[in-house]
Amino acid sequence: MTAPRIAFIGAGNMAASLIGGLRAQGVDASAICASDHGAEQRAKISTEHGIQTFAANAEAIVDADVIVLAVKPQVMKAVCLDLAAHIGANQLIVSIAAGITCASLESWLGPRAIVRCMPNTPALLRQGVSGLYANQQVSATQRQQAEQLLSAVGLALWLEQEQQIDAVTAVSGSGPAYFFLLIEAMTAAGEKLGLPRDTAAQLTLHTALGAARMAVASEVDAAELRRRVTSPAGTTEAAINSFQAGGFEALVEQALNAAARRSAELAEQLGK
Known part of the structure; x- marks a missing residue:
């Protein structure tokens, strides 16, 4: 499978971990970009991983196959509402924010292919484990893309029901x-x-x-x-x-x- 183009919205620790894991797997820097409101964080992640960064979220997602929402849960609604008009029909949304359901994301973004993930902090050492849930709009190829992404920092396990994310949070997230x-x-x-x-x-x-x-x-x-x-x-x-x-x-x-x-x-x- 050809490596997808991945845009990270938010360039904090978990995003940096995923980017580092992808780069270690051989994904070219040109296939990854990130946006962040902090100039210092953008400079840090660009220097460490050689990827392009943006101050504006909408600029980062142009031509991306996968959009990784890696912002704090408290600002997710505002970020999604701002991005909604810029997201294409074939772009996959991967959310790694705790506590944000697919229904909430769909209410802010419209009907989209969404994978909701619950990674844990050992992902920072690429020793993590993540639970993944895909809504009905996610294709088989997009499932592979999401699994490749989370596998870059550890074990990725698919869930059959979204409410199982709460159990994943209880067992491995916390x-x-x-x-x-x-x-x-x-x-x-x-x-x-x-x-x-x-x-x-x-x-x-x-x-x-x-x-x-x-x-x-x-x-x-x-x-x-x-x-x-x-x-x-x-x-x-x-x-x-x-x-x-x-x-x-x-x-x-x-x-x-x-x-x-x-x-x-x-x-x-x-x-x-």
């Missing part, structure tokens, strides 16, 4: 913060057990990294991996029993439900 919280707690506990703080932090960080790599590389699920490293009456079993006695699994479910509910609430608020 998920990195859950692991950061666990890292904080384990580091603090290690320090209380007598380790120097730096040692406790390094032990925790590299244990998290190693466990994640084992889980990703394994042919069995996480539950089986846990069983394999939990010797009867051993130290790991003592810790796991303590976690479960405190309602660990139920607390995780409660937390993800809270995140999913908040995602739906924000979509309703931001879509007005």
